[in-house]
Amino acid sequence: MPPDDDDEFAELRAEEGNAILRLFREYGRERFPTFAGGAVAAVVQMLMELVPSLLLAVAIDSLFFDTTAFSLFLVPESWIPAEPGPQFLLAGTLIAAAYAVGAGSSWVNNYLWNSFSQHFQHSVRVDTYDALQRQGVEFFDNRQTGEVMSILNNDVNQLEGFLTTNLKSFITILVRVGGMGVVMLIINWRLALIPVAAIPILGYLSYWFVEAIHPKYQEVRSAVGKLNSRLENNIGGIETLKSFTTERFETGRVRDSSRDYLDSQWDAITTRIKFFPSLQVTTAAAYVVVFFVGGWWVVTGSPPHPFFSGGDPNAALSAGTLVLFLNYSRRFVYPMRQMGQIINGYQYAEAAGERIVGLLDSESRVSADADGIELDEVDGDVVFDDVDFAYRDEAGEAEETVLRGISFEADAGDYVGLVGPTGAGKSTTMKLLLRFYDPDSGTISLDGHDVADVDLRSLREHVGYVSQEPYLFYGTVAENIAYGVPDYDEDELREAAETAGAHEFVADLEDGYDTMVGERGVKLSGGQRQRIALARTVLRDPDVLVLDEATSHVDNETEAVIQNSLDALTEDRTVFAIAHRLSTVRSADHILVMDDGEIVERGSHESLIDEEGLYANLWRVQVGEMEALPRDFVQRSLEAE
Numbered sequence: 018m019p020p021d022d023d024d025e026f027a028e029l030r031a032e033e034g035n036a037i038l039r040l041f042r043e044y045g046r047e048r049f050p051t052f053a054g055g056a057v058a059a060v061v062q063m064l065m066e067l068v069p070s071l072l073l074a075v076a077i078d079s080l081f082f083d084t085t086a087f088s089l090f091l092v093p094e095s096w097i098p099a100e101p102g103p104q105f106l107l108a109g110t111l112i113a114a115a116y117a118v119g120a121g122s123s124w125v126n127n128y129l130w131n132s133f134s135q136h137f138q139h140s141v142r143v144d145t146y147d148a149l150q151r152q153g154v155e156f157f158d159n160r161q162t163g164e165v166m167s168i169l170n171n172d173v174n175q176l177e178g179f180l181t182t183n184l185k186s187f188i189t190i191l192v193r194v195g196g197m198g199v200v201m202l203i204i205n206w207r208l209a210l211i212p213v214a215a216i217p218i219l220g221y222l223s224y225w226f227v228e229a230i231h232p233k234y235q236e237v238r239s240a241v242g243k244l245n246s247r248l249e250n251n252i253g254g255i256e257t258l259k260s261f262t263t264e265r266f267e268t269g270r271v272r273d274s275s276r277d278y279l280d281s282q283w284d285a286i287t288t289r290i291k292f293f294p295s296l297q298v299t300t301a302a303a304y305v306v307v308f309f310v311g312g313w314w315v316v317t318g319s320p321p322h323p324f325f326s327g328g329d330p331n332a333a334l335s336a337g338t339l340v341l342f343l344n345y346s347r348r349f350v351y352p353m354r355q356m357g358q359i360i361n362g363y364q365y366a367e368a369a370g371e372r373i374v375g376l377l378d379s380e381s382r383v384s385a386d387a388d389g390i391e392l393d394e395v396d397g398d399v400v401f402d403d404v405d406f407a408y409r410d411e412a413g414e415a416e417e418t419v420l421r422g423i424s425f426e427a428d429a430g431d432y433v434g435l436v437g438p439t440g441a442g443k444s445t446t447m448k449l450l451l452r453f454y455d456p457d458s459g460t461i462s463l464d465g466h467d468v469a470d471v472d473l474r475s476l477r478e479h480v481g482y483v484s485q486e487p488y489l490f491y492g493t494v495a496e497n498i499a500y501g502v503p504d505y506d507e508d509e510l511r512e513a514a515e516t517a518g519a520h521e522f523v524a525d526l527e528d529g530y531d532t533m534v535g536e537r538g539v540k541l542s543g544g545q546r547q548r549i550a551l552a553r554t555v556l557r558d559p560d561v562l563v564l565d566e567a568t569s570h571v572d573n574e575t576e577a578v579i580q581n582s583l584d585a586l587t588e589d590r591t592v593f594a595i596a597h598r599l600s601t602v603r604s605a606d607h608i609l610v611m612d613d614g615e616i617v618e619r620g621s622h623e624s625l626i627d628e629e630g631l632y633a634n635l636w637r638v639q640v641g642e643m644e645a646l647p648r649d650f651v652q653r654s655l656e657a658e
């Protein structure tokens with residue numbers, strides 16, 4: 018997508034003079050000989066294309082009509098046979114050789130440039146993925162998966178396309194058109210002015226075409242994007258769609274989106290089909306004028322206007338030269354019509370390159386400090402000191418503050434419960450401990466080290482996190498449990514599964530631990546997925562464990578079983594458990610009650626019940642004592658709905 022009207026990832030785009038050149042320098046240097054060899058082969062291929070017409074011209078003049086002596090460009094006189102027969106054979110052989118060398122060079126060029134660009138693309142893709150992966154969580158919060166994928170797919174491929182297609186076309190224009198122009202100018206510069214004058218006209222027409230078609234392609238792209246999103250949404254939500262019997266409604270929406278696509282595509286097509294005839298007319302005009310001027314000259318012995326002979330009445334034009342001019346003039350059109358595509362391709366590739374360079378250079382807001390403290394032994398003392406936090410929007414601007422003055426201490430081995438209404442900030446608090454985000458003010462420390470000073474990798478190795486919606490990767494149950502632990506043994510795996518309450522159901526699966534879980538684990542129930550995710554974290558054996566609604570999808574009975582086995586696990590490590598089901602945290606050493614970004618109450622279950630505040634009311638809701646709820650709590654809950 019060209020730079021001016023594409024605002025996806027606008028903030029990422031590098032302020033780079035020439036992003037393609039920079040990528041080329043970084044990723045192409047090693048294979049530069051391959052690239053240079055390909056370029057030489059392309060030039061040779063194009064030069065060979067000039068040869069047959071030249072030889073034909075010589076053959077016409079010297080052999081067919083015998084008007085001039087047989088001589089060849091760049092071939093020494095001594096090599097040229099004296100008799101017409103061998104001369105003819107030499108010309109024919111040279112034509113065949115030119116085609117053969119041309120074909121060979123084309124093969125060499127394709128081979129080398131494809132090899133260069135595929136390797137280039139591979140290195141850029143891997144590094145771009147790596148840079149993408151190092152971005153903070155907020156980078157992904159603000160973008161759709163499709164957008165992020167487009168950098169890895171479209172942008173990286175765009176560069177490859179530019180290298181193999183557009184650059185080749187550029188060399189074609191330079192050598193073929195330039196070469197033909199130069200040959201004609203050398204042979205008869207006055208007559209050559211006619212076809213050469215067509216070059217800027219063809220160039221201009223191409224440029225005009227790009228300008229005109231560009232916004233139209235933009236619309237096609239946007240229409241395709243909308244149509245795809247609609248299809249993706251509908252197929253992704255097929256169960257909802259069917260249960261609400263909205264098939265007809267959705268077909269109507271797809272029809273509208275498809276219609277928009279058709280209209281924009283048609284608009285682009287009508288512009289495109291005007292362009293090619295206009296190129297043909299220009300080329301044909303040059304051809305016809307050369308035919309009339311040159312033909313007249315050949316037939317009558319003098320040109321229709323003295324300009325062409327430079328006022329010399331004896332200046333003649335041979336039939337061979339005329340044929341050469343006619344041949345070359347006609348062949349201008351094909352490469353020139355690619356001029357527009359080259360400009361377009363360059364714009365696309367430059368925009369893609371800027372995004373890639375921007376991504377490669379961009380620092381995550383949560384930076385992985387190379388000199389960060391490596392944690393060896395972790396006791397698990399966690400302190401939050403007056404922490405404020407707001408999420409950022411795409412432009413990096415702070416949104417509404419979601420955490421205010423969060424302070425608490427958890428000693429090594431404590432079991433801390435976090436409860437509170439939905440949206441209170443419980444998950445956000447824990448995500449700050451893992452440094453998915455950094456606080457705007459205040460500090461968070463682990464064993465007395467500010468987490469901002471700790472090496473990110475080391476921090477996350479010691480702090481395990483089981484999220485609300487765990488993600489299972491496509492693969493087997495065992496692979497998912499052992500994710501990130503390459504050297505586990507079977508017994509450890511099984512033990513972790515038992516602790517997480519997963520072993521029993523896994524053992525019942527057809528292939529046990531080797532059962533494929535499907536994409537994102539779709540073949541398992543929500544509760545089963547959660548238990549596998551829990552087992553995965555248990556296997557890593559972190560010193561601090563964050564359970565974010567880790568058992569919300571399992572039934573009460575299973576939760577009790579998991580709770581039981583987790584007890585042993587929680588003994589010697591600090592555990593934070595976020596839960597809506599308050600029974601989960603009933604036995605916690607401390608319970609932090611959050612509301613609207615603040616900790617509003619804290620204490621043990623009993624003390625909080627005695628406090629008769631928010632926690633006590635949430636508890637009443639869970640044990641079904643609705644009539645005992647104060648009026649203002651009910652009112653507030655209704656307003657929050």
Ligand SMILES: Nc1ncnc2c1ncn2[C@@H]1O[C@H](COP(=O)(O)OP(=O)(O)OP(=O)(O)O)[C@@H](O)[C@H]1O
Binds near residue numbers: 416444
């Ligand atoms: N990635 C995000 N970007 C912007 N705002 C967010 C993001 N994640 C959460 N929020 C907002 O931050 C606030 C706190 O959300 P958080 O997920 O921490 O609440 P929670 O107490 O864990 O809620 P729940 O119990 O529903 O999981 C909410 O208002 C939410 O809308």
